[in-house]
Structures are given as C-alpha cells and as structure tokens.
Amino acid sequence: MEVYTEKQQIVTKINALKAKKLSLGLVPTMGALHEGHLQLVKKALENNNKVVVTIFVNPTQFDNQEDLAKYPRTLDSDITLLKTVSKTNILVYAPSVQDMYEGHTVSQKFDFDGLEFEMEGKFRNGHFDGVGTIVKRFLEIIKPDNAYFGEKDFQQLAIIKKLVEKYHIPVTILGCKIHRESNGLAMSSRNTRLKPNYKAAAPFIYEILKTAKEHFGTKSANKVQEWVENQFKKHDLLKLEYFLIADAETLKPIKQKSNIKVYRAFIAVYADDIRLIDNIALN
Ligand code: PAF
Numbered sequence: 001m002e003v004y005t006e007k008q009q010i011v012t013k014i015n016a017l018k019a020k021k022l023s024l025g026l027v028p029t030m031g032a033l034h035e036g037h038l039q040l041v042k043k044a045l046e047n048n049n050k051v052v053v054t055i056f057v058n059p060t061q062f063d064n065q066e067d068l069a070k071y072p073r074t075l076d077s078d079i080t081l082l083k084t085v086s087k088t089n090i091l092v093y094a095p096s097v098q099d100m101y102e103g104h105t106v107s108q109k110f111d112f113d114g115l116e117f118e119m120e121g122k123f124r125n126g127h128f129d130g131v132g133t134i135v136k137r138f139l140e141i142i143k144p145d146n147a148y149f150g151e152k153d154f155q156q157l158a159i160i161k162k163l164v165e166k167y168h169i170p171v172t173i174l175g176c177k178i179h180r181e182s183n184g185l186a187m188s189s190r191n192t193r194l195k196p197n198y199k200a201a202a203p204f205i206y207e208i209l210k211t212a213k214e215h216f217g218t219k220s221a222n223k224v225q226e227w228v229e230n231q232f233k234k235h236d237l238l239k240l241e242y243f244l245i246a247d248a249e250t251l252k253p254i255k256q257k258s259n260i261k262v263y264r265a266f267i268a269v270y271a272d273d274i275r276l277i278d279n280i281a282l283n
Contacts, residue, residue: 001083003092007100007141010052010093014142022049026144026171028135031055031094032072032189033081036179040148041085043176052142053082055094060107061130067275072192093142100137107133112162118251119266120155120277123241131156132163139169147171152178152186154264154279155251178278180206186278198271201237205269208232209280212243212265216282221245221254224265232269241268241275245282 004010017024025044029037033055044051055078062068075094082090097105107129110116116128139147149157157175164173179187184206185199194202208231215224225243232240245254248262257263263282268275 001079001087001090001092003079003094005094007095011141017050024048024144025051026138026142026147027051028054028138030057031078032074032192033078034187036150036187038085039179040150040176044148045086045089047146050089050091052091052093054138055092056100058130058134059097059105060133061127063125063127072189112159115159115162115251128159135160136163139171144171146174148174148176150178151175158251188276190274190276193274194271198237202271202276204238205267205276205278209265209267209278213280213282239270241270243267
C-alpha cells in the first residue's frame with residue numbers, strides 16, 4: 001500500500017492517476033480507524049478506481065487542547081486495517097501539521113448559511129471552521145470525483161455539502177449510514193478511550209434515541225425532549241449535553257411538527273471526559 005506524507009508527492013501521484021482517466025474517491029479521516037471507516041472505504045472502492053484515505057488529526061477543529069492531545073494516533077494499525085480491504089487500490093495520505101498548514105495553523109472563517117451555529121457549533125467553538133478548512137484543503141489537493149462522510153457527524157456532512165456548493169468544488173459528497181456496534185453504540189474513534197464501565201453504559205444513548213423516535217410518533221417534540229432529559233437525569237454515569245429534534249435540512253430546532261418536513265434527533269453525551277454524539281432519522 002502506498003503511504004504519502006508530503007503534499008507534493010501525493011499531488012504527483014494524483015496527476016498520474018488523472019492522466020490515466022482513473023476515477024478517484026476520498027475518505028477523509030482522523031485515523032484510529034474502525035469498521036465504520038472501513039465501510040466508507042469499501043463504498044468508495046465500489047464507485048471509484050482508486051481511493052485516497054487521509055489520516056490527519058486536524059488541530060484547528062479542536063477547541064479543547066486536552067482532547068486534541070489525547071486523540072488516538074494509530075497510523076501503523078490503521079494501515080494494517082486498510083490492507084485488509086485492498087492492498088492495491090487504496091492510497092494513504094498521512095501528512096504532518098506542517099505539511100498541511102505550512103507554519104500557519106489557523107482556520108479560514110466560513111459562512112455556512114447558519115448550519116454552523118446549531119448543535120455542535122454551539123458547544124465546540126470554531127469547530128466547523130477547522131473542519132471546513134481541512135476538508136477544503138484535501139478536496140483541492142486530491143481533486144476526488146467523490147468524497148465519503150459518515151452520517152454519525154450529520155451536521156458535518158451538511159456543512160461539507162454547503163462548502164462544496166458555495167465554493168463550486170467539483171465533487172460529489174456522499175453520506176454513509178451510521179455503523180454501530182452490536183449493542184447499538186455508534187462506532188467512533190473515541191470509543192477506544194472509554195473506561196469499561198462507561199463503555200458498558202454507552203449503548204444507553206442509542207436505546208434512548210430509538211425510544212425517542214417511537215415517542216415522536218405520538219408526542220410533541222417538547223414532550224420527547226423532556227422525556228429524554230429526564231432519562232439522563234436518572235443516569236449515574238452518562239451526562240447529557242444536548243438532545244434536540246431538528247429539521248434535517250436546515251438543522252434548526254423544530255418549532256411545530258409538519259408532515260412535509262423531515263426530522264432528525266441529535267444527541268451529545270459525556271461518558272466521563274469522552275464526548276459521544278449520535279443521531280437518528282425520525283420520519
Ligand atoms: O470526521 C472526521 O473525522 C473529521 O472531522 C474530518 C472530516 C476527517 C476532518 O478532519
């Protein structure tokens with residue numbers, strides 16, 4: 001498997017692939033790969049001749065320096081895992097911070113038409129400017145035909161679609177379903193940092209989302225929200241940061257249920273110092 005750490009080298013390689021008219025998929029990751037990432041890579045391999053997997057823990061999207069420092073970095077095992085999917089058609093690009101930011105490790109400021117102010121945007125200062133900066137940079141360097149993102153970060157997916165639209169970037173953005181452990185916990189690189197008692201407790205998050213979905217069929221959004229908040233008040237280990245039901249397109253919190261709109265419930269929970277997010281389609 002080819003592993004690149006320098007922009008110039010990957011650009012040369014990409015140009016050679018493009019000259020052969022090969023199609024290119026991009027799967028941006030921060031590493032610590034799990035089955036959810038592998039599903040994205042497999043989907044990308046179905047639709048493209050070659051797939052670039054970027055592995056880069058992007059400092060500008062962290063508002064918490066401790067979270068950045070503790071973020072798992074497992075390049076060797078990530079490569080081993082990717083080899084199980086394809087030894088020939090995956091290219092890894094794992095640049096250094098210097099290679100990506102050239103000594104100027106700051107975000108560009110974006111206007112995502114308000115998508116950036118909801119949910120994660122309220123709780124993670126500057127997060128989406130950091131995500132926008134790095135994803136735009138990867139799209140400009142790799143110039144993929146298609147790029148793949150998981151729906152676990154549903155707001156991020158919406159923001160990247162907006163980024164591509166606003167900057168007229170010629171790429172198709174594809175969202176992939178949330179991949180879950182057999183107990184329902186949404187797969188995340190952060191799960192590896194959960195202490196055993198928190199790991200055992202964490203599937204509660206998806207249980208609550210599923211029941212909230214049932215309640216949404218018969219109850220008002222406010223009543224569902226109240227019910228969810230009460231469930232977490234009673235929980236010994238998990239601390240709810242937010243639960244809300246929003247319009248799946250605008251991401252604005254629901255005001256009045258409408259039959260013609262599509263809704264989704266979003267949740268962020270602390271399991272000790274590990275922040276977990278999840279979401280579910282409601283209708
Ligand atoms: O979802 C992630 O892992 C990151 O936010 C991304 C898209 C790779 C940008 O750093």
